[in-house]
Every structure is written in C-alpha cells, then in structure tokens.
Amino acid sequence: MMDRTASAPAATPAARDLSGPDPRPSAGLLARYRKLVFLAWFLTLDLIMFGAFVRLTDSGLGCPDWPGCYGHFSPLGAGEHIRAALEAMPYGPVSAFKAWIEMIHRYAGAFLGLMIIAIALCAWRLRRLPDRSPALAGCVLVMVCVQGAFGAWTVTHRLMPLVVTTHLVLGMGLLALMTWLAAREKAHAPVPADPGAGRAWMILGLAVLFLQVALGGWVSTNYAALACMDFPTCHGAWLPPMDFREGYALLRGLGQLSSGELISQDALTAIHWTHRNFAFLVIALLGVLAWRWRRTPGLAGPARLLLALLALQLLTGLTTIFFQWPLLIAVMHNGGAAGLVLVGVTLLWRLSRAGKPARPGRETHEPPHDRKPPKAA
Ligand code: HEM
Numbered sequence: 001m002m003d004r005t006a007s008a009p010a011a012t013p014a015a016r017d018l019s020g021p022d023p024r025p026s027a028g029l030l031a032r033y034r035k036l037v038f039l040a041w042f043l044t045l046d047l048i049m050f051g052a053f054v055r056l057t058d059s060g061l062g063c064p065d066w067p068g069c070y071g072h073f074s075p076l077g078a079g080e081h082i083r084a085a086l087e088a089m090p091y092g093p094v095s096a097f098k099a100w101i102e103m104i105h106r107y108a109g110a111f112l113g114l115m116i117i118a119i120a121l122c123a124w125r126l127r128r129l130p131d132r133s134p135a136l137a138g139c140v141l142v143m144v145c146v147q148g149a150f151g152a153w154t155v156t157h158r159l160m161p162l163v164v165t166t167h168l169v170l171g172m173g174l175l176a177l178m179t180w181l182a183a184r185e186k187a188h189a190p191v192p193a194d195p196g197a198g199r200a201w202m203i204l205g206l207a208v209l210f211l212q213v214a215l216g217g218w219v220s221t222n223y224a225a226l227a228c229m230d231f232p233t234c235h236g237a238w239l240p241p242m243d244f245r246e247g248y249a250l251l252r253g254l255g256q257l258s259s260g261e262l263i264s265q266d267a268l269t270a271i272h273w274t275h276r277n278f279a280f281l282v283i284a285l286l287g288v289l290a291w292r293w294r295r296t297p298g299l300a301g302p303a304r305l306l307l308a309l310l311a312l313q314l315l316t317g318l319t320t321i322f323f324q325w326p327l328l329i330a331v332m333h334n335g336g337a338a339g340l341v342l343v344g345v346t347l348l349w350r351l352s353r354a355g356k357p358a359r360p361g362r363e364t365h366e367p368p369h370d371r372k373p374p375k376a377a
Pocket of ligand 1: 052056058166209212213214215216217218219220221223224225226230275276279282310313314317318319321330333334337340
C-alpha cells in the first residue's frame, strides 16, 4: 500500500517551529466545517421564522417555566399540568398544541447552539489556514448564548415587549454574523474597485434596516398590527392622534403602561404609524443602492434579489393590514425581513472584497498535503 505521508510535500521549517509534528488541518475537517456553517446558517433563518410562528400563535407561554415544560423535558410529561391550566383558563396561554410549538422552538434553538459550538471548535482548529481567524466564529458563539438568555427571559418576564423585541433583533444579528461566516466560504465573481463609497452606503443601509426590524418587532410584540387599518393614511388622516411617549416607553409589561394602566389606542397608533412610514426611507435607500448595483459584476445577483425582497416586504406588510393579519403572511413578513438582512450582509461582504482578486472558494482552499497523491502509472 502506498504511504500517503511519504508522497506529501515536507512541512516548511516555519510551520514545524510553530506547532510540533503537523499543524495543518485535514481537508476533511475543512469540508465538515463548511457543511456545518451552511446548515447552521439555514437553521438560523428557519428559527427566526419559527419564532414569529410561536408569537403569532400565542404560544410564547405555552410552557410557562424554563428550560423545561412544567419541569419536564417535553410536554408529554407535563400532560397533567397542561390539562389543569386548560381547565382553569380554556382560552389562556397554555394548551398541548402551544406547549409543543414552544418546546420545538427551544429544542431547535438548543440544537443550533450545539452546532455553533462545533463550528467554533472547527474554526479554532483551522486557524492556521490563511485568512481564517476564528474570531468571528467566537463572536457567533457569544451571540447565540446571549440569544438563549433572552429566549429564557421572554418566558420569565411574561412576554415583556422590550425583551421579546430584543430577542428578535438579536436573532437577526445572529443571522447577519452567520451570513458573513458563510459568505467567506463561497466563491463569487470579483467585484470591481468600489466606486462611490459603496461599502459605507451599505453599512448605512444595514443600520436603517436593523432599526426598521426593531420598529417592526415593537409593532408585533405590542400587538399593534391592526392599529391602523387604512393605507397610506391612518384613521383617515396623514397625522392621526398619536402618543409617542407612551408608545415608546420601553420598561413596561405587555399591554400596559409603566403606571400599570392599559396601553391607549393613541400609543398603539404611534407604534404602528412609525414602522410603516420609516419603511419608505428603508425601501428608498436600499432600493437605490440595489438599482445602482444591479449590473455590477459580483453584486448583480444579490442586488436584484434585494429589489425583489423589498417589493415583497411592502406587499406582505400591506397584506397583513388589509387582510387583518393572516398568520402565513405575518410569518412571511418576518422571513422577508430576515431575507433582507441576509442579502444586505452578502452585499457588504462582497463590497469589502471590491478591487481584490476573487477569494478562493471551495476549489482552492484545500491544504496541499491532503490532496490525493497522483495515481501510480
Ligand atoms: C423594509 C421594510 C420593512 C421591514 C424590514 C419590516 C420588518 C418587520 C419586522 C421584522 C416585523 C416584526 C415581525 C415579527 O415580529 O415577527 C414587522 C412587523 C410588522 N410590519 Fe413590517 N417591515 C417593513 C415594512 C412594512 C410595511 C411597508 C408595512 C405596512 C404598510 C409593515 C407592516 C407591519 C406590520 C403590520 C407588522 C406587525 C405584524 C405582526 O404583528 O406579526 N411593515 N415588520
């Protein structure tokens, strides 16, 4: 049998000095890392949309404790408690269906956490390959832990709007980091040298997008989706009566003011009005950028997708209002926002490579010593 190590090129003296016998990771490890990154990226997107489904089906308190369900690993063991809660409050926050929805979201979140631990470990082992700092994978790991903590506080703080909105925004932040991690692994056409400070504009675009996501989260976590039922006016006026001070008071329970009174209609109108009108600034800014790059090599694909997603976001936002908040459309509106984050970050990554030679993707990143030796004649 052929000895593969004998045919491999010798390690350079510098490499040997750095880390003993053979510091170079295997191509298998790199392939596993890439698979994990793409899978975790996909799961993050799904989890964000499933989170919207949890909230829209009112399942957030389907298991009112944490991390288990009435102290059990699954709702199967909590049947007695769930039945008792249902008897006490037939239309309350607890039912077997809601408990399962809530627990599936928690299992998927825990699974994503495990995948990200594995990604961070692989990234550490791959750290000696060029351009492969494990710092970003480390940030993703910290972010998923913080996100898990906000998931727990969502339950223990009884769906406090500030906590639930932060949970949503952090979820989008996690998706942004995962997108950057995945974009590093994907080859793309070289982008010409950045004309007109495109990178700075895209950073601004992502900042306003995140602000819009936070405003949207504030609408949904305060249940203000139907506070204005007409469009483009609201209650028949361009500037309806609104109470911004109450609407944007951050430290209060669900449906309450900080004084403990019920939240007013004017406060809900302010919350809804701000989100729908700020949307036009977001759509205009991102729309102009995407239009400008729709034919630029290396940017054209994501730029066109961005244009399509902006149109879809406007459509699902309007449909939510006109058709009185259908579940599927509301989940799609959430998914559309996640799609905008994903495409926006992809554009930023590519702009950050503008004017540089195409970054090696799958094809050329294999460590040379692990390529198969040539077949013997
Ligand atoms: C770039 C544009 C937009 C973005 C990025 C965006 C983003 C979001 C996000 C992230 C949410 C929270 C979803 C959730 O918690 O599951 C939301 C909620 C909402 N948005 Fe938008 N939105 C945009 C435009 C619009 C427009 C134009 C309208 C209406 C004219 C609209 C109406 C709504 C409504 C009614 C909700 C509450 C839905 C619910 O409670 O499930 N949005 N938006």
